[in-house]
Amino acid sequence: MTALNAQSEASIGENSVLSVRHLTKSFGGLKAIDDVTFDVAPHQVTAMIGPNGAGKTTVFNLVTNILSKDAGQVLFLGRDLAGMSPVKIADMGLIRTFQSARVFPGMTAIENVMVGGHRLASHSGASEMLWLKASRNEERRVLGRAEQMLELVGLAPFKHTHATELPMGAQKLLEVIRALMAQPKLLCLDEPAAGLNDTETQELANLLRAIRTLGIPVLIVEHNMSLVMNVADHVVVMDSGAIIAAGAPSEIQKNSRVIEAYLGGENHAAS
Amino acid sequence: MLEFLQICIGGLVVGSIYAAIALGFSLVYRVTGAINLSQGGFAIVAAMIGYTLGVAWGWPLWLAIPSAVAATVGIGVAIGAFTFVPALERLSNANVLMLTAGLLTMIEGVALVVWGSQPYAMPPFSGEAPLEFGPIRVPTQAFWVLGSTAVCITALWWLVAKTKLGKGLRACAENPAAASLMGINVPRMTLLSFALATLIAAIAGVIVAPTTSLQFDTGRLFTISGFVAAAIGGIASFPGAIIGGLFLGLVTQLATAYISSLFSTAIALLILLAVLIWRPHGLVQAVVGKRQDTRDEVKAVAHAAKLPASLAWPLAALALVTAAHIPVVVTDNGILSGLVIAGILFMTLMGLDVLMGYAGQVSLGQAGFMAIGGYTSGYLSINYELAPLLAIVAGIGVSLACALVLSVVTLRLRGLYLALATLAFGLLIDSCAVGFLDITGGPSGLVGIPSFSVAGFEFATPRAMFYVVFALDAIIFVALTGAMRSGFGRALKAIRSDQMAAAALGINTVRYKLAAFMISVTLASLSGSMYAFFFNFLSPEMVGTGRSLELVAMLIVGGESTLLGGLFGALLLTLLPTVFQPLAIYKTFASGALLVASFLYLPQGLYGAVVQWAIRLVGSPREAKESTSETSARAL
Numbered sequence: 001m002t003a004l005n006a007q008s009e010a011s012i013g014e015n016s017v018l019s020v021r022h023l024t025k026s027f028g029g030l031k032a033i034d035d036v037t038f039d040v041a042p043h044q045v046t047a048m049i050g051p052n053g054a055g056k057t058t059v060f061n062l063v064t065n066i067l068s069k070d071a072g073q074v075l076f077l078g079r080d081l082a083g084m085s086p087v088k089i090a091d092m093g094l095i096r097t098f099q100s101a102r103v104f105p106g107m108t109a110i111e112n113v114m115v116g117g118h119r120l121a122s123h124s125g126a127s128e129m130l131w132l133k134a135s136r137n138e139e140r141r142v143l144g145r146a147e148q149m150l151e152l153v154g155l156a157p158f159k160h161t162h163a164t165e166l167p168m169g170a171q172k173l174l175e176v177i178r179a180l181m182a183q184p185k186l187l188c189l190d191e192p193a194a195g196l197n198d199t200e201t202q203e204l205a206n207l208l209r210a211i212r213t214l215g216i217p218v219l220i221v222e223h224n225m226s227l228v229m230n231v232a233d234h235v236v237v238m239d240s241g242a243i244i245a246a247g248a249p250s251e252i253q254k255n256s257r258v259i260e261a262y263l264g265g266e267n268h269a270a271s
Numbered sequence: 272m273l274e275f276l277q278i279c280i281g282g283l284v285v286g287s288i289y290a291a292i293a294l295g296f297s298l299v300y301r302v303t304g305a306i307n308l309s310q311g312g313f314a315i316v317a318a319m320i321g322y323t324l325g326v327a328w329g330w331p332l333w334l335a336i337p338s339a340v341a342a343t344v345g346i347g348v349a350i351g352a353f354t355f356v357p358a359l360e361r362l363s364n365a366n367v368l369m370l371t372a373g374l375l376t377m378i379e380g381v382a383l384v385v386w387g388s389q390p391y392a393m394p395p396f397s398g399e400a401p402l403e404f405g406p407i408r409v410p411t412q413a414f415w416v417l418g419s420t421a422v423c424i425t426a427l428w429w430l431v432a433k434t435k436l437g438k439g440l441r442a443c444a445e446n447p448a449a450a451s452l453m454g455i456n457v458p459r460m461t462l463l464s465f466a467l468a469t470l471i472a473a474i475a476g477v478i479v480a481p482t483t484s485l486q487f488d489t490g491r492l493f494t495i496s497g498f499v500a501a502a503i504g505g506i507a508s509f510p511g512a513i514i515g516g517l518f519l520g521l522v523t524q525l526a527t528a529y530i531s532s533l534f535s536t537a538i539a540l541l542i543l544l545a546v547l548i549w550r551p552h553g554l555v556q557a558v559v560g561k562r563q564d565t566r567d568e569v570k571a572v573a574h575a576a577k578l579p580a581s582l583a584w585p586l587a588a589l590a591l592v593t594a595a596h597i598p599v600v601v602t603d604n605g606i607l608s609g610l611v612i613a614g615i616l617f618m619t620l621m622g623l624d625v626l627m628g629y630a631g632q633v634s635l636g637q638a639g640f641m642a643i644g645g646y647t648s649g650y651l652s653i654n655y656e657l658a659p660l661l662a663i664v665a666g667i668g669v670s671l672a673c674a675l676v677l678s679v680v681t682l683r684l685r686g687l688y689l690a691l692a693t694l695a696f697g698l699l700i701d702s703c704a705v706g707f708l709d710i711t712g713g714p715s716g717l718v719g720i721p722s723f724s725v726a727g728f729e730f731a732t733p734r735a736m737f738y739v740v741f742a743l744d745a746i747i748f749v750a751l752t753g754a755m756r757s758g759f760g761r762a763l764k765a766i767r768s769d770q771m772a773a774a775a776l777g778i779n780t781v782r783y784k785l786a787a788f789m790i791s792v793t794l795a796s797l798s799g800s801m802y803a804f805f806f807n808f809l810s811p812e813m814v815g816t817g818r819s820l821e822l823v824a825m826l827i828v829g830g831e832s833t834l835l836g837g838l839f840g841a842l843l844l845t846l847l848p849t850v851f852q853p854l855a856i857y858k859t860f861a862s863g864a865l866l867v868a869s870f871l872y873l874p875q876g877l878y879g880a881v882v883q884w885a886i887r888l889v890g891s892p893r894e895a896k897e898s899t900s901e902t903s904a905r906a907l
Contacts, residue, residue, distance in 0.1 A: 064775070090777035102772040104765050106575070115765045118758060119777035125759040125786060129750035139757045182776055 017042050017186050017217045018063070018094075023072035025062055032058050034241045036072070040186060045208060045218045047228040047249075050238035051261060056221040057099060059238075060190050064089050064096055077185060091119060093185030099194060101171035103163035103178075110159040112174055113146040116181025142181075149177040153207055169200030176207060186217050193224040205230050229253065237261070273406055278528045279521060284413045284482070286520020287420035291475040292497025293504065293512035294427060295468030300506050301444040302464035303359055305367040306687055309350070311494025312378030313469045314476030317343040318485050319382060321477045322391050332396055340473045347469030348462065350374060354867055355465050356458050362870060365633045365686045369827065372635065372820050373866030375494055380860025382487035393480040412481045419478050423471050424513060430467075431509075440464060491816075495698060499543050502691050505553025514555060533706035540699045547692050548680055575628070575832040576879035582889055594741055598734045607733040609849035613841040614740035615801045620826055620837025621744075621751055622794030627823075628832030629760055630787035631767030632681075633690040636697025637795050638818035642704055643670045644796030645803035645814055646711050649720040652804075659723050663800040670796035671789060678788055682781060697816045704811035716810030723804035736805055743801070744838075747794065751834055763787055764832070824866035830876025839877040 018040040025033040033055050040046045048056050061067040063074050064086050074081045076094050090096075103112050121142070127135040150156045153173045158166060163174060172192055179187055192208075193201050201224060208231045211218055222228050228235060228249065235252045237245040239261040245252060252258055292310055299307040317339050325335030358370050397411040431437035442450040443460045451457045475493070483489065496519060504515020519539055526535040546553065578586070601607055619641060626632050647669045648662035657665065680692050704711045711717055722731040723739060730736050754760055765773040766780050774780050803809040812818075825844055830836030844862050848855040869876055875883075 066771070085774075086771075087774045087777060087779050090775050091779075095777070096775050098772060098775070102769050104768040104772065106768050107761070107764055111761060111764075114758075115761050115773070115778075116776055118762055118765075121758045125754045128754040128757045128759050131749070131753045135753075135757060142758070178776070 015042060016040060017077060018219065019073075019075040020059070020063065021073040021075070023059065023062055023074065024070045025058060025067065026070055032241050033062065033069075036238070036241070036243055038236045038243060038246060040217055040219050041234065042217050043212070043215050044233040045212050045220060045231050046234045046236065047232035048219065048221045048236045048238060049223070049225070049228055049252075049262075052223075053240075054238040055241040056238055057190055058241075060096060060188060060221060063188070064094065090182070093119075093183070094188065095119075095179045095182045095184035095186070096188040097175045097179050097190055097192065099190045101168065101175050101195075103166075103171050103174055105162075105164045107163055108160050109155060109163050109166065109170075109174055110143070110146050110150065112163045113149050113178050113181055114142050116178035117142040117145060119182045146181060149181060152210065153177055153203060169196045169203070172196060172200070173203060173207065176204070180211065180216075184216060186219060187211065189218065189220045189222075191221055191223060193222055193227050201227055274528075277407060278524050280407070280409060280413065282521035282524035283517060284416050284520070285524060286500075286517035287417055288475050288479045288493075288516070289496045289500040289519050290513045290516025291420050291423055291471050292493055293501035293516045294424065294509060295471045296497055296501040297506055297509055297512040298427065298431075298471075299464050299468045300501075302440050303367075303443070303461050305359060305364045306371065306498070306506075306690070307355065307465065307468055308368065308371040308494050308498065309355075309374035309378060310468055310472040310497060311490035311492065312375045312382075313343050313347050313490070314472040314479075314493045315485065315487070315490030316346065316378060316382060317473035317476035318393065318480035318489075319386050319391070319487075321480060322393050322485065323386075326391075326393065336396075336477050339477055340470070343473040343476070344466060344470050347473070348466045350378075351462050351465035351469070354871065356461050358871060359461055360458075361874075363686075365631075365690060366870060368687065368690050369633070369635075369823055370867055370870045373824060373827075373863045373870070375491065375863070376820055376824065377860055377863030377867060379488050379490060380857065380863050382490070383859050384856055386487055388487060390484040390486045392484055395481040410482070412478075416478050416482070419474055423474060424509075427467070427471070428509065436463070488817075495694070495816075496539075498691065499539060499695065502553060502688075503543055503546050505555040506687075508553070508555045511553050511555030515553065518554075531706070534702065536702040537699055537706065540695045540702070543695050544680055544692065544699075547684065547688060547695075551684065551688055576830060576875040576882040577833075578882050578885065582885055586885065591745070598737050604733050605849055606846070607737060609846045610842075611733050611736045611740050611805060612802075613838070613845040614737070614744050615798050615805065616822065616825065616841045616845065617744050617838045618747060618798035618801070619791075619795045619822060620829070620841055621747055621834055622791035622798075623822055623826055624832060624834055624837055625751060625755070625763070626787050626791035627826065628834075628836075629755060629763040629767065630784055631763075632784060632787065633686070634693045634791070634819075635690050635823065636693040636695070636700070636816070636819050637791065637822050638799075638814045638816065639697040639700035640670045640674065640792045640795035641799030641802065641818065642700050642809075642811070642814035643673055643799065645799035645809045646704065646717060647796075648800040649717050649803040649809050650710050652721050653717070653719055659721070659800075659804055660725060663797060666800045667793050667796045670792050674788060674792040678785060681788070682784060694816070694819075697819045701811055701815045704815070711809075711811070714811060716808055716813075717803070718808050720803050720807045720809065722807060723801065740801065743797075748834060751790075755834060759783075759786075821862055824862045828865045828869045828873075828876060830878030833876070833878045836876045836878035839881070843877065 016039040020036060020038050023033055023036040024031070036059060048059065050056055058067065062069045063081070065081060065084055066086055076089070076092060079092070081089055104115060107115070121138060147156065147159065150159050155170055155173065158170065163171065166174065172195070176189060176192055193204055196204060205227055208218065212231070220232070232249050235247065235249050236243055237252060237258050244261060245255045245258050292314065295310050296306060299305065320342050321336055321339035324330045324338055325332050330338070354370065354374060358367050362370060395410065395412040396415050401408040401410045431440055439450070439455045439460050440463065442453065442455055443457055447457050472493070500515040500519040501512045502515070503519060504513070505511030522542065523535045523539050526538045530538070597610065598607060619637060623634060623637050626634055644663070644666035647666035648659065651657040651665055652659060652662045677696055681689055684692055705714050722729050723736065724730060730739050762773070762778045762783050765776070765778060766783055770780055799814055802813065821844065825840030826837050827840070828843060829838065829840030844858070847861070848858040873880060
């Protein structure tokens, strides 16, 4: 364990987007997260996998300060996130999605995506009230980008559909492109494929590859092994709140500890 | 010391009534997760029926009182079955709370129609002569009050803790979904809790009737005191409700005796606000943890009606031209005044829509800011001859300052507690409007406020005011439309539907909620000032809590998150009583009944209905929408 941590610590590039150092969190007496250290490199898709209850989502919540950590440090683009509000963190460009699709009810698909553009909007409420040219142009620009995003995932025909009326898969994709609208410097996706069928998962994989092509670093928590092995450049494996392995997908697939944790000792290769 | 003891006994008597009503709040809240404000209304209905049977018809009291209670419970069950129970399945808990506010108004309206607005006095059950314990004299009715409250509390405790029915109620309280899977009929349990609360309220009403003067709107006081008591004590706990009630009774009686009767409510409300800051869940923490509110998540947010752009512009032009010609065509000053009043209220309603419709922040005290604006500008223009425009600005300044202080409380609260805090604020302003005689003129009002004028030109007639109000409304509407249709409005809607997801996209929820609040306060204050200038007079009930509830009714009836909906509601509820004078007595009833009906059957309000009608008249909305967005896309 210590050797593993030392190894990953040694390999930290100066320019890693997110560095999580010795993250620890207990709920009651139970250590949910135990000394977790990993990095997200630029232009890469980093996947975090592990059995249910391994603490993956908790790591997400600790990184974005939705939960407060007991110990450890989180650096985003070289800045310590300690004490920052979730809003501030999002404002810096660390955008996350949630495990259950959290589209905004009462808003259409296109409106949902447009909300994502909020972070970059330079206009103020006052200039909107005055119908200033700048804010109307901005609005048109946001609308145009949102339409492109919907086009990208094939949801353009449903742009005026109320988001909650879309099927689950479409809602998940909508949440991802909404996050993408915010032009994240790091995109954190919490189980985007949960509840998706095979076709929808394929669309998600295509979207993730497109995001990587754009050069946006991604940290993804996922259960779907084939998706992870397809799109990830680097895989971090968690079990019982600790990291048990890290490396390229091909290495992870052969790692005996991972196979044991994942498949309960049965001799199956993750496909 | 003797006097103190005497006051304390009085306090306990009043407090036990508060405790009984608070118990009803607590019961319904625990079973359904919603607040039922209609209880005070049932209390007064029971008392009034008791009066009619026992005094007017001369029935013996032993028959009249139980009959009154039974009749009230019957009415309560009917109302509950047709409004409260279906509402719980369709509406968010904050909207259920407003629906029950509508029920309260509706019941008051019925009482007004049946019994009129004059006060009634009920004779004590066991004669006028008080019992004497040495030097202390206790009216016999006090024993009736204390005794029946004790019986109510014991019976309720027994029912909830010891019977199978109680087990069902508790199951609903902890997890309605699981309870329904276990074969418990949740709607029936909901109705049962509503009926029990009505029973408690009815008993409290008839028992307390001889100690107070009865009027159609006395019920509001019961509701408010019971709600405040429940909130102070802890709404999710029965002992909390009882402690809160007794505490509130003692504090108000002691404050009345030793400080001033004018400020006894104010003191109670300040205690409530303090409790909301330091112990938001009340003094007594419930043993059962705060229940997971599954209901709120399932219920979909009503989609606001949206007029396609191809229709919006021609209709806007048509409305503009029509409105400009109204003063030429309409010569009746009464109707013109009604239009002006509706226009003035529309200012507040647009702000309230930004706050409630878009940002999803409940406000039951919006008229409080109308009062601050109106009294400030009225006072300044009378005593310092300040120009109306400056007086308005001063009023807005004072209102914003008060709003900043209030936001310390409200920004931390959501849903039920937010509703409570805003209600308390409105009531606090009410009692200040009555209490600060030197500034506000007290209950009889502030007289001699000049008419609105700009640079020496006076707008004294309804016709002149019509143009001023019309211009202001148009400017505010255009400005707010600009903000609500773009990033600002989207951010508010996002916050309304999912605060955490909004924050995760970098939307500063605190800043946006504060901005929405400040916009609504500015507009309410402006509208309050215009109201004072138009009437040349301002009295507490013109801008009191009744007005706040009426504003909510107007907004819901007209249609939320549409900006324009408020105008429909304001016109309907202002003009109908003006045009049909004989119907004026039904106004209170209508505003309550329309609110309830809109919540249940017209979720998009009148505006939504009009939009749908217009769309059907012209053609499919989707096509119209598609074509407009395609043109804008091409414009890129």
